[in-house]
Amino acid sequence: MSRPAQSKRPSPSASAAEGTWSAKMDRLRRRPRPQNRLRVCDDTGLRQRYEEAEQVARRSRFVAEANPGDELAERQVADADAARDQALSALDAASEFLTFRALPRPVLEELIGQHPPTEQQAEEGAIFNADTFPAALVAAASVxxxxxxxxxxxLNGWSTPDANALWDAAWHIQQESRVELGKG
Known part of the structure; x- marks a missing residue:
């Protein structure tokens, strides 16, 4: 005697897992690609003023943390933070910012493929042409x-350190990872 076939219904826990996965996948799809900004400021005095103000703010926080309840130390932190914020505002006003965004992996790979290394560069282990790829990447990653x-x-007109900073801003954002492999 055979039994009638029963239709298989997903278990409530399977449906919940599918809904959880669907929501998780939606969040993963909506993740913005990483970005970074390169500050360009020719006023060394403003840059130095900000760096000094940041150091004073850091030191005052250290003193205040070492002396809980010390009102003078807490006021010094507030004053140092205000001075740092003012120095940063002045620095920001005198700066230009260049913003770079990570390219989707296939786009980056295609761009690299469009700029193959020369024979000599390939012999030295290069994966792209160092003469043509940097400008292409900087432009492609530019927001x-x-x-x-x-x-x-x-890249050709700036000093070597400034050109390297421009290249680094575009290249390093392509290498930035925001995931980590860890124990669950």
């Missing part, structure tokens, strides 16, 4: 709309 020609102009 501000910098063209390849403009990127090339800056």
């Amino acid at each position: 501000d709309g910098m063209s390849r020609e403009e990127a090339e102009e800056l």
Whole structure:
């Protein structure tokens, strides 16, 4: 005697797991790609003033943490934080910012493929052409709309440390990871 076939219903826990996964996947899809900003400021006095104000603020917080309840130390923290914020506002006003965003992996890989290393560069282990790829990446990663020609102009016209900082801003954001493998 055979038994009638029973339709299989998902268990309530399976449905809940699917709903949880669906919500998680939606959040993962909506994650913004990482970005960073490169500050360009030619006023060394403002940069130094901010760095000094930041150091004073850090030291005053250290003293206040070492002396809980010390009203003078707490006032010094508030004053140092206000001075740091004022120095930062002045520095921000005198700065230009260039913003770079991580490219989706396939886009970055295609861009690298469009700039293959020369034979000599490949022999040295390069994965891209160091003469053509930097400007292409800076332009592609620029949130501000910098063209390849403009990127090339800056990379070739700026001092070596400044050009390296421009390249680093565009390249390092491509390498930034916001996930971590850990014990569950």
